[in-house]
Amino acid sequence: MRPISYSRATAVADAVAAVAADPTSDFLAGGTTEVDLLRQNVLLPRRLVDINDLPLTQIEDRPDGGVYIGALARMSEVAAAPAVRERYPMVAQALELGASAQLRHMASMGGNMMQRVRCGYxxxxxxxxxxxxPGSGCSALDGFNRGHAVLGVSDHCIATHPSDVAVPLVALDARIHTEGPRGRRVYPIDDFFLLPGNTPHLEHPLEHGELVVGIEVPGLPAARTSLYTKVRDRESYEFALASVAATVTVENGVIGEVRLALGGVATKPWRARRAEEVLRGAPARTETFARAAREELAAARTVPLNAFKAELAQRTVVRVLETLTPPESPS
Ligand SMILES: Cc1cc2nc3c(=O)[nH]c(=O)nc-3n(C[C@H](O)[C@H](O)[C@H](O)COP(=O)(O)OP(=O)(O)OC[C@H]3O[C@@H](n4cnc5c(N)ncnc54)[C@H](O)[C@@H]3O)c2cc1C
Ligand code: SF4
Incomplete structure (x- = not known):
């Protein structure tokens, strides 16, 4: 048996100081990742600092028409918030397609950003x-790797990033606010998730004791029409094999503003910038969507069991873009 000390923080500064002072300590939010991994001897903290009493549950309007989501707002609360549902349907959809109702009531948004990979090894x-x-090898490379990533992989790790909601947040250029031993920081979300490279044990640029305090989602009127689609082995309680978050505007048959991100196929929530470049200014039709998807997935690096994901991701991109851009009816 391993003894673990437990304390509850009531102020952000106290939580940060407590974890920063002890390299063997972890924050505890909803516990839906932390407690699982602790039971499996994957995480071995000697001290848990419970952050659930911190005043970080707000879902607030921002002056630019965006929303600020506190790190301790629960997934179910954010999915139900009218501001989120109206301004960013794809965020609400991604939340509702994740985990189960019970888990969504427990799981926090900060914990969701910090959740660990689902690789069985x-x-x-x-x-x-x-x-x-670090340095022990990657069992997945020659193992059971059907659910693993095809984009952003390295010779050292091919684990897929598991979060659903991070995918639309990447498409929206959200920003992650933290409070750490050296004060407040704000990270563009794309910089908040690191590629594995040759240091797969480093998943975020955070220092020990740095606490996620909130997620800022900028205003984007186009995102009122947006869609998150998740393809998986069964219809609920399952992680994505491929998922797509998108918003797109079309004027006179030509694509204007477009945001596209992929989940389930990459080692981090994946902004599909190559595809966006192909789409912007091009005719809104299936051939364009297919070319954009093909160019994004051209960089895919597959292993035998997950080769199907490159094709699946392309088809999902096309389906989402077709759904968002129905052919104009003749006047
Ligand atoms: C069976 C199951 C199915 C799931 N299915 C899905 C799914 O389909 N889609 C999906 O997106 N997710 C899924 N999840 C993951 C789930 O969304 C995460 O476990 C949850 O969001 C983590 O939040 P939490 O508050 O419980 O975090 P915790 O478990 O408390 O913490 C997770 C990690 O983050 C750290 N942490 C927590 N909060 C902060 C903070 N504010 N700042 C810094 N570090 C912090 C903790 O120290 C810990 O290392 C599933 C989980 C389970 C158990
Ligand atoms: S290194 Fe990555 S892909 Fe390999 S076994 Fe570990 S988590 Fe899985």
Whole structure:
């Protein structure tokens, strides 16, 4: 048995100071990742600092028409918030397609950004895994890798990033606010998730004790028409094999503003910038969508069991863009 000390913080500064002072300590929010991994001996904290009493549950309007979401707002609260549902349907959809109702009531938005990969070898403390034990090797490369990533992979790790809601947040250029031992910081969300490269154990640019305090979602009128689609092995309680978040405007048959991001296929929530370039200013029709998807997935690096994902992601992109841009009816 491993003894773990437990305390509850009531002020952000106290939580940061407590974790920063002890390299063997972790924050505890909803516990839906932390407690699982602790039970499996994957995480071995000696101290847990419970942050659930911190005043970080707000879902507030911002002057630019955006929304600020506190790190302790629960996934279910954010999915139900009228501001989120009206301004960013794809965010509400991604939340509702994640986990289960019970988990969504417990799980916090900050914890969702910090959740760990679902790779079976990472979660089996006896298997070699560079992410859990740097330098030990990657069991997934020659193992059961059907759910693993095809974009952003390295020779050291191919684990898929598991979050659904991070995908539309990447498309929206959200910003992650933190409070750490060296004060407040704001990260563009794309910089908040690191590619594995040769340091897969580093997933975020945060220092130990740095607390996510909120997520700023900028105003984007186009996002009122947006869509998140998740393809998975079963219709609920399952992670994505491929997912797509998109918003797109069309005028006179030509694409204007477009934001596109992919989940389930990459080592971080994936902004599809190549595809966006192809789409912007091009005719809004299936051939354009297919070309954009093809160019984005051209960089895919597959292993035998997950080769289907490159095709699946392309088809999902096309389906989402077709749904968002129905052919104009003749006047
Ligand atoms: C069975 C199951 C199915 C799931 N399915 C999905 C799914 O389909 N889609 C999906 O997106 N997610 C899914 N999840 C993941 C779930 O969304 C996350 O576990 C949850 O969002 C984590 O939030 P939490 O508050 O419980 O975090 P915790 O478990 O408390 O913490 C998670 C990690 O983040 C750290 N942490 C927590 N809060 C902060 C903070 N504010 N600042 C810095 N560090 C922090 C903790 O120290 C810990 O390391 C699933 C989880 C389970 C168990
Ligand atoms: S894919 Fe990443 S998380 Fe999975 S075994 Fe390899 S190094 Fe570990």
């Amino acid at each position: 990472f979660r089996d403390a006896t298997s070699p895994c560079n992410k859990r034990d």
